[in-house]
Amino acid sequence: MSKGGILEVKNNDPIETLRVFFRDLLEKEVVEVLLIPKKLPSGDGYCQTLIRDPEMLVDVNPLAPTLPVQSARIISHLTITDPGRKVGAVLKSCEIRAVIELVKFLQVKLDRLILIGVDCMGTYEPSDYAKMSRKKGEGVSITVGLLKGAREGKIESQDGYDLRLACQICEYPNPRNADIAIGLFGYDPQREIFIQLRDQLASELAEKGILAISEEESASRDQVIERLIEERIKRRDEVFDAFRSGTKNLQDFMDALSTCIRCHNCMVACPICYCKECVFRTPTLEHKADQFLRWADRKGGVRMPTDTLLFHLIRLSHMVTSCIGCGLCDSACPNALPVATLFRVIGQRVQGMFDYTPGRSVDEEPPVATFREDELQTESGSF
Amino acid sequence: MEEFEPRIIAFLCHWCTYTGADLAGTTRQQYPPNIRIIHMMCSGAVDSIYVLKALIDGADGVLIGGCHPGDCHYQTGNYKARRRVAILKEILNQIGFTEERIWLRWISASEGKLFADTVTQMVEELKKLGPNPLQKLWVA
Numbered sequence A: 001m002s003k004g005g006i007l008e009v010k011n012n013d014p015i016e017t018l019r020v021f022f023r024d025l026l027e028k029e030v031v032e033v034l035l036i037p038k039k040l041p042s043g044d045g046y047c048q049t050l051i052r053d054p055e056m057l058v059d060v061n062p063l064a065p066t067l068p069v070q071s072a073r074i075i076s077h078l079t080i081t082d083p084g085r086k087v088g089a090v091l092k093s094c095e096i097r098a099v100i101e102l103v104k105f106l107q108v109k110l111d112r113l114i115l116i117g118v119d120c121m122g123t124y125e126p127s128d129y130a131k132m133s134r135k136k137g138e139g140v141s142i143t144v145g146l147l148k149g150a151r152e153g154k155i156e157s158q159d160g161y162d163l164r165l166a167c168q169i170c171e172y173p174n175p176r177n178a179d180i181a182i183g184l185f186g187y188d189p190q191r192e193i194f195i196q197l198r199d200q201l202a203s204e205l206a207e208k209g210i211l212a213i214s215e216e217e218s219a220s221r222d223q224v225i226e227r228l229i230e231e232r233i234k235r236r237d238e239v240f241d242a243f244r245s246g247t248k249n250l251q252d253f254m255d256a257l258s259t260c261i262r263c264h265n266c267m268v269a270c271p272i273c274y275c276k277e278c279v280f281r282t283p284t285l286e287h288k289a290d291q292f293l294r295w296a297d298r299k300g301g302v303r304m305p306t307d308t309l310l311f312h313l314i315r316l317s318h319m320v321t322s323c324i325g326c327g328l329c330d331s332a333c334p335n336a337l338p339v340a341t342l343f344r345v346i347g348q349r350v351q352g353m354f355d356y357t358p359g360r361s362v363d364e365e366p367p368v369a370t371f372r373e374d375e376l377q378t379e380s381g382s383f
Numbered sequence B: 001m002e003e004f005e006p007r008i009i010a011f012l013c014h015w016c017t018y019t020g021a022d023l024a025g026t027t028r029q030q031y032p033p034n035i036r037i038i039h040m041m042c043s044g045a046v047d048s049i050y051v052l053k054a055l056i057d058g059a060d061g062v063l064i065g066g067c068h069p070g071d072c073h074y075q076t077g078n079y080k081a082r083r084r085v086a087i088l089k090e091i092l093n094q095i096g097f098t099e100e101r102i103w104l105r106w107i108s109a110s111e112g113k114l115f116a117d118t119v120t121q122m123v124e125e126l127k128k129l130g131p132n133p134l135q136k137l138w139v140a
Helices: A014-027 A071-079 A093-104 A126-136 A141-147 A199-207 A221-246 A250-256 A265-269 A289-299 A308-322 A328-332 A339-353 B017-026 B048-056 B077-094 B112-129
Strands: A002-008 A033-039 A046-051 A087-091 A113-118 A180-183 A192-198 B008-013 B035-040 B061-066 B102-106
Touching: A002 A014, A002 A199, A014 A033, A014 A087, A014 A141, A014 A192, A033 A071, A046 A071, A071 A087, A071 A093, A071 A113, A087 A093, A093 A113, A126 A141, A192 A199, A221 A250, A221 A339, A265 A328, A308 A339, A308 B048, A308 B077, A328 A339, A339 B077, B008 B017, B008 B048, B008 B112, B017 B035, B017 B061, B017 B112, B048 B061, B048 B077, B061 B077, B061 B112, B077 B102, B102 B112
Parallel strands: A033 A087, A087 A113, A113 A180, B008 B035, B008 B061, B061 B102
Antiparallel strands: A002 A192, A033 A046, A180 A192
16 A cells, blocks of 8 residues: 655746755655766766765756666666665656566565656657757756646647657556655646655655655546556557558568667667676677578578577567567667567567566566466467 | 478477487387487477577478476476467567467377377478578578
């Protein structure tokens, strides 16, 4: 069960109000260190910053609409060995879902981690954000612009820049599994922000005078979120349908990925691809010269580098069951291939086979790590 | 024109299907010579990497052989193989590559005849399917 309270926004400035809230969390030792997006000195974007000194909270923006890296990987580094202190981490919904998956793969330990989730309006490509920021100058006007849609759940693109496709089709605008959830949907963030807390944290925050627990939740919040999710699902299905009808046969599928140069950027950006010794970084798939020449002999010629199709299919077969759809693979691709859509489209059916929703709960075993004796049976006993 | 002879890469588990294949030989079962056997310790050790690599490099079919459910020497390897193959087949289905080129079969150490019959049947089916289209593609 969880409890909640309303954070009164001072001077119509939700970002500053949240900064004060986080300063309280640090100073009153609810958390001992805090991972939170902080504006880069250049102003071109935000980076996750591990903050110990409350003075460093200048220019932090928990609602920053960019996702330059998947913080689940950072969380893995911070918790895989005991950090020895309570680490608070301000994360978007997709980052928390990736954290949940990594817990199951033993890459994250939750023991000293306080997950602080934020309602997410969506994120811009880092390069788009830099351009917007340079045009608009310093400040948080891009974030505030997006927040205008929080109350009604109507998020509009700004200055001709679209949110990342993965965000446009994301069905999880509000975080689940967070210890502290910053609620914006259904509220006017110029006036108030809803903070939802796990029971134990609720009493701690009340005792320390950080937040009055009121149990009140805006009547419209659930409806606003539900409507937003419905819209996102509609958009998602359009994107999926378009992808499916464009890749009906093997040739079309290969054409869709034909400009892949096998740079492995999508793999590096992926929070789920956690293997320390990845098969693509071992000699397993390295070939000697005579092998390439034999392929050239047999086929008349062979594209170099080889194994681009193999790369995507192996990645799919290894981790599509746990793909949480953050879309960072899309952002990482130098040739703008629809990698994220590919993973989400195929993931939808593969995850569906096992009724598995990645990131939903730490108690659900990933399909590749378990089995049922009575499943997948055919007449001949095998298939 | 010469008749198409499919090439099958088989990953057989040490404890059941590989031994079953051995029995097929010692009992002089006849089956077509289209199969290249790779000896694995367990069907659960067959990563999709190797199945995909075989298919993309032009194998016409891949046979994975393991112990019957409940009989795995390592208790659960064959159940894990079954899930892995199911996932792989679903992925291949969605990209328009026929999953019928991948066969997972439970063949025990005493089922030499079943092994021979399986290979015979698989060769027949693959002949109907024709050569793997990836064999000649220079961009794959």
